[in-house]
Amino acid sequence: METPxxxxxxxxxxxxxxxxxxxxxxxxxIPQKVSKAEAAALARQREIFYQGGSQDEKECLEDxxxxxxxxxxxxxxxxxx
Numbered sequence: 001m002e003t004p005x006x007x008x009x010x011x012x013x014x015x016x017x018x019x020x021x022x023x024x025x026x027x028x029x030i031p032q033k034v035s036k037a038e039a040a041a042l043a044r045q046r047e048i049f050y051q052g053g054s055q056d057e058k059e060c061l062e063d064x065x066x067x068x069x070x071x072x073x074x075x076x077x078x079x080x081x
Contacts, residue, residue, distance in 0.1 A: 014040035018064045022071065030075060038068050 017040045021033035041061050048058060 014044045014061070014064070017041075018068070021068065027075075031072070034068050034072050034075075038065065038072075041065050041068070 014037065017033070017037040021030065021037040024030045024033050041064050044053075045058075045061055045065075047053070048061070
């Protein structure tokens with residue numbers, strides 16, 4: 001039996017959330033904004049997987065997720081130092 005696709009309730013305006021995360025200047029808000037942006041980008045990836053999407057958007061999502069992970073790692077390393 002095929003599992004039906006259930007749309008995610010996470011906001012899928014991933015581009016706006018991505019921009020908000022990378023341009024945030026309040027260091028205490030950055031981790032939360034990065035998490036929201038990652039969740040929205042991953043939700044959009046799931047939507048594309050089930051419903052299709054453009055190759056350009058798929059590549060943009062991959063790039064954004066890579067950048068968010070790098071940003072998170074840099075923040076964690078800065079906090080540890």
